[in-house]
Each structure stands twice: as C-alpha cells, then as structure tokens.
Amino acid sequence: MDRSAQPRHEPDDPLGAFKKLQTAVAACDHAASQEALVDRFVARYPQSPLIGSVEAVIWYDGPGEVVLLRGDMLQERSEPLQRLGRTRLRYQHGHYELEARLDYHLLVDGQDVGDPRNQRQAPSGYGPRGELRMPGYAVSELWQPRADVPAGTITAFADVASGLYPSTRTIWVYTPPGYQATERYPSVFFHDGGDYLRFGQTQALFDNLIAAGLLPPCIGVFVNPSREHGRVVDYDLNPGYARFFADELVPWIDQRYAISSAPAQRVIVGASFGGLIALWIALQRPDLFGCVAAQSSFVSRRDDALIKLFQASPRVPLKIHLMVGSYETHIGPFDRDSGEANFLRGNRALHRVLQAKGYPVAYADYPEGHSWGLWRARLGAALQFLLSPSSIQAYTTGR
Incomplete structure (x- = not known):
C-alpha cells in the first residue's frame, strides 16, 4: 500500500x-x-x-x-x-x-x-x-467539590459583635465530617471569610484534603470584615481590630467548638490586606497563633512597616507560609514611586528578613497576578505545610 x-x-x-x-x-x-x-x-x-x-x-x-x-x-x-x-x-x-x-x-x-x-x-x-x-500550568484542583467525598458542615453566625472594637460582622464555622465535641481539633482562622468560602471554595478544599489524608480534620473559622468599618480600616494594622480578633473572637470560638489550644495547631490566614493583618496579629500573639498562611500580603504598606517590625522584634515561635504572584508589581491605587504597590518586592524582602531571623518559613512566587485563582490553587499546599501531621510533630518537637 x-x-x-x-x-x-x-x-x-x-x-x-x-x-x-x-x-x-x-x-x-x-x-x-x-x-x-x-x-x-x-x-x-x-x-x-x-x-x-x-x-x-x-x-x-x-x-x-x-x-x-x-x-x-x-x-x-x-x-x-x-x-x-x-x-x-x-x-x-x-x-x-x-x-x-x-x-x-x-x-x-x-x-x-x-x-x-x-x-x-x-x-x-x-x-x-x-x-x-499556559501549557506548563498544572495544579491539582482540590477545591473542586466531589460527590464521593464526605462533606463538612458550615454554620453561619450573622451578627457577631465586639465590645473592644465596636462593630459587627458575619462569621462562618466549618466543622469536619464526623466532628466530635470530645476531640480537640486544629483550627484555621480566615480574614475575608466570605470570600474564602465563595471564591476560594475552601469548604470543598477542606473536605478533599481531609478525605485524602493530606490534612488532619480541622475547624475553619471564616471572619468577614466589619460592617461599620470595612476591610481596609480593619486590616490596616488596626490595633482595635487585632484586640477583637485575639481577645474576643478566639475565646468566643473556643467556648463553642472543640479547638486545640496549642498555638502550633492554630493557623491564621489572609490574602492582600488580610495577609498583612494576619502576619501582624501572629507576631504580636504567638501565644495564640503558631502558624500563618499569608497570600499576596500587602507587607509593603506604610513604608514596609511590618517588614521593619519583624526585623526589629525578637523571633517568636511562628511558622510561616508566604506566597505571591510575580506579576504583582503594581497593585491597586497605592504609591508606585515608593514601591508600596510592588507586592512582589515586599514579600521577597519579608522572606529575606524571616530567613535571617531563623523562622521556619516556606516561600514561593508564581507567574500569576493578584487574584483568587492564585490564592485558591495554592492554599492547600500552605495548609499542608503548616498542619500536616508530620509538620505539626516537627514543629512542636523542634526537628
């Protein structure tokens, strides 16, 4: 032929x-x-x-x-x-x-x-x-809901008020499949909680990671910005908001859910402005939070104030996961001439400081922008780094 x-x-x-x-x-x-x-x-x-x-x-x-x-x-x-x-x-x-x-x-x-x-x-x-x-982009889509995976439960609290920081907000709490009040669970506290549930699809991410044995059963606390002030005021290194979060919110959750009191099993998470306040609270309150997942964090805010604070402060027992997009060099309406709008520069600078101070830190920047697509896809790796059983053991024993 x-x-x-x-x-x-x-x-x-x-x-x-x-x-x-x-x-x-x-x-x-x-x-x-x-x-x-x-x-x-x-x-x-x-x-x-x-x-x-x-x-x-x-x-x-x-x-x-x-x-x-x-x-x-x-x-x-x-x-x-x-x-x-x-x-x-x-x-x-x-x-x-x-x-x-x-x-x-x-x-x-x-x-x-x-x-x-x-x-x-x-x-x-x-x-x-x-x-x-692009053809080389490959991330396991663990945030996709799966019918064959047991689902956790989301409970909403519509009007959680603060006396220390006069304000109200909505909070959602995720409990894992098979939740037992007699157990003690790791916990993950999210800023911009409603957005993490809606755009980050974090409920499905928790379900899938737990079902696959990649994450221990844990409790998620999703905290919305206050109705009275909004996220920019709440998260812009606001001491009133930090007091509410540490001294009111954490005890309020502890009274209602079976959460471990060990800082190594309590994570605080945020993206952009939310990452800024997450890092700031954790640095001030290592007695409560031993782990931070900071996504595209606005650490260049106020002339690198948070970076300078980490540089000047004694090292505290804190494990940190940092990530940012390499396209995040001119974000928002912030000052470009001073470098405040360059989130990539700020996160790289913070990473260098944390390394020099001896913090256990994981860092990555990806060829992506300032978006929920980036944060959603990379959150699972951050939580595994901070909360996988082997990671917790190494953190608590110093290995």
Missing part, C-alpha cells in the same frame, strides 16, 4: 493558524475577502485565547468601537486590542512563562464583558474574568 498517497493530518495548532490568518489578511486587499478569511478561522477556532508554548493571543470579534484589554499581564493598566487588517477581529499577542496563569477581561466601549469566547472563567469579586493558562 502506498502510504504517501494517504492524506496527512497536521496537528491542530490554533496559534499557528492565527499567524497564517495574519499573513493571508495582509496579502488581501478587499475588506469583504478579509472578513471571509476571519469567518473561516472563527468557525474552526472559536475559543480565546489561542495558546502556544510561551505565547498567546487574546482575541475578540464582537461589536464595539473601542476594545481594551485589562488584566494581570498589564499590571492594572488598560491597552487597546489591535485590529486585524480591516476586519472586525481585534487581538493582543503576548509572551508568557510556560507555567503562567493570568486573569484578564475586556472592556468594550467602557463595558466589562469578561471574555465571551473564553470557556475558562476565573473567580473574582469584580465580575467575569477570563483565565489564560
């Missing part, structure tokens, strides 16, 4: 096909013919983005005069998509790390439309976000 006569099937290469489309459009003078080329391409490759090994194309072919891209890859800036010839198709071509995962969205004539051609949607408190995953 003559194998050379058989049709050859080239491997599917959407990005390569787009580059051929660019060449074909450039060689074509007629707008209608250019649109016909785009029609054929879109029919064959309807999804955005188009991914290569270290490059990607985000594209849009819907209505609108001005189409802007905004996302992690642009560091809080907006950039217009480039038009392909005289066609309706607009695009942005970028180069990224092999393991990168980035959130982005499109603004069409000022309206946030996410990315209507992207089937991957990232968790966000600001509306729909498209997710760009």
